[in-house]
Amino acid sequence: MNAGEQLSLWGLIQNASLLVQLVMLLLLLASVISWVMIIQRGLYLTRAKKGLTNFERRFWSGADLNQLFREGNVRAEKGKVDGVESLFRAGFTEFTRLRQQGRSSPEAVMEGTERAMRVAMSREQEKVEMNLPFLASVGSVSPYIGLFGTVWGIMNSFRGLATMHQATIATVAPGISEALVATAMGLFAAIPAVMAYNRYSAKAEWLLSSYETFAEEFSSILHRKVHSS
Amino acid sequence: MNNASSYILPVVASLAFHGLLIAVLTLGWEASNEPQKRQMPKFVQAKLVTVEATVKQKKAPPKVDMREKRRQQELQRQREAEAERERRAALERKKKQEAEKKRKAEAEKKRKAAEEKARKEKERKERERKERLEQERKSAFEEALEEEEELLDAREDAQAVMSVAQAIQQRIESVWSRPPSARNGMLTVVKINFVPTGRVVAANIVEGSGNAALDRSVLTAIRRVETFPEVAELAREEPTVFEREVRTTLLNFRVEDLRQ
Secondary structure (H helix, E strand, O other), rough: OHHHHHHHHHHHHHHOHHHHHHHHHHHHHHHHHHHHHHHHHHHHHHHHHHHHHHHHHHHHEEEEEEHHHHHHHHHHHOOOOHHHHHHHHHHHHHHHHHHHHOOOOOOHHHHHHHHHHHHHHHHHHHHHHOHOOOOOHHHHHHHHHHHHHHHHHHHHHHHHHHOOOOOOOHHHHHHHHHHHHHHHHHHHHHHHHHHHHHHHHHHHHHHHHHHHHHHHHHHHHHHHHHHHH | HHHHHHHHHHHHHHHHHHHHHHHEEEHHHHOOOOOOOOOOOOOOOOOOOOOOHHHHHHHHHHHHHHHHHHHHHHHHHHHHHHHHHHHHHHHHHHHHHOOOHHHHHHHHHHHHHHHHHHHHHHHHHHHHHHHHHHHHHHHHHHHHHHHHHHHHHHHHHHHHHHHHHHHHHHHHHHHHOOOOOOOOOOOEEEEEEEOOOOEEEEEEEEEOOOOHHHHHHHHHHHHHEEEEEHHHHHHHHHHHHHHHOOOOOEEEOOOOOOOO
C-alpha cells in the first residue's frame, strides 16, 4: 500500500522538486484565471449578442427614434448601456445636439455624428475584445511551461539514476510520472484557453461587424433625416 | 463597478470547477491502480549437505590405520622386551653353567631360537592375515566410498551446472528488451560459448523464433551482459565441469509475460 500511496496524485506532487512544484502552481493559477476569463467572456458575449438582436428588432420595428432614446435613458443613468445601444445613443445624442444648434450644415452634422459613433465603436471594440489576449497567451505558453517542468523533472530523475547500481524501470518511473504531471497540467490549462480564444475571437469579430453595419445603417437614416428637412 | 460585479460569478464557477476536478483526481486515482508485483523466479544456489557425511567417512580409514600401527608398535615392544628377557636369562644360565653346559646351552639356545623363529613366523603369518583382511575390507569400503562419492559429485556437478545456467539466463533476461513484434510463446534457442574468465566468445541462434527482431534482441542482450561472474567462478572451482558442461551452453528464451 505504501507504493500505491506514493503514486497517488498528491504524493507525486509533494515529491516533485521545488521548481516543478512552482511550475505546477503557476499552471494551476493560469488555469483558474483562464477559466474565470472564459466564463466571464462567454457570459458577456452571449449577453451582447442577445442585446444586439433585441435592439435591432426594436429599431427596425419602425418605432420612433426619440421614443427609443427615451426608453434607454433610465438604464443609461445606471451605466448599464452596452453594445449597439450605446452606439445608437452616442450617435443620436450628437445628432440632436448639432441639429439644435441649427447653424451647422447637414454635412457638418453628419460628420459629427459619425465621429461620435466611431468613438463609441472603438470603446465597444475594447470591451468586446477585453481578456482575449490573455486567453491566447495562456493557450500558447502554458504547454511550454508544462514541458519545461517535465523536462526538469526527468532531468533530475535521470541524474538520480546515474548513481544507482542497478537501473530498473522502477527507479525512474515515479520521477517521470511526477514530471509528466506538469505537462498534463499545462495541456489542461491550454486546451480550453485555445478553444475559448478561437471561439470568442470569431464571435467578437462577428459582433463588431454587426455593430459597424448598424452604425452605417443608422447614419444613412440620419442622413436621410438631415437632407429631408 | 459594473465590470467588477461581472467577474464574481466566473470566479466562483472557476474555483468550484477546479476544486471538483482536483477532488475527483485525488479520489479516483488511488482506487484505480494497485501496483502489480510479478513474482521473480528465485535463483537458489543449493548445495548438498550430505557431503559432510562422506567427508567423515573418508576420515575413518586413517583412524583404523593408526590403531593398527599402535597395535603393531605394542607388539614389537612386547617382542623386544621378551627378547631382552630371554637374552638375559640365557646369559645368566651361561654364566652359571659356563663351559660344561655349553653344549646343552647351545642346544637350548638352538631350540629357543627355533621356537622363537616358529613363533615369529606364526606371528608374522597372523599379522599378514590380519593385514590382508584389513586391506580387503578397506579396499571394499573404499571402493564403495569412491562410488558413492562419484555419484554425489555427479549430482553436485549437475546441480552446479543447473544453477549456473539459471543464473546466466536470469542475467540475460534482466537486460533483454523484447521488440514490439514479439508474441507470447515465441522460443529462441541460443548456443553460447564461454571462456574460463566468464566472457562470452560466441553466441549463435540454434533455433530461431521466426521473428528476426526477437532473435536479434536476444543476441543483443547477451552481448550487453558480456561477462558472467558465475561462469568464471565455476571455471575456477571446477574446471572439468566447466569444460564438460558449460563451455558450450544451450539456453532457451521464451516470450511469456507480454501483455497483449
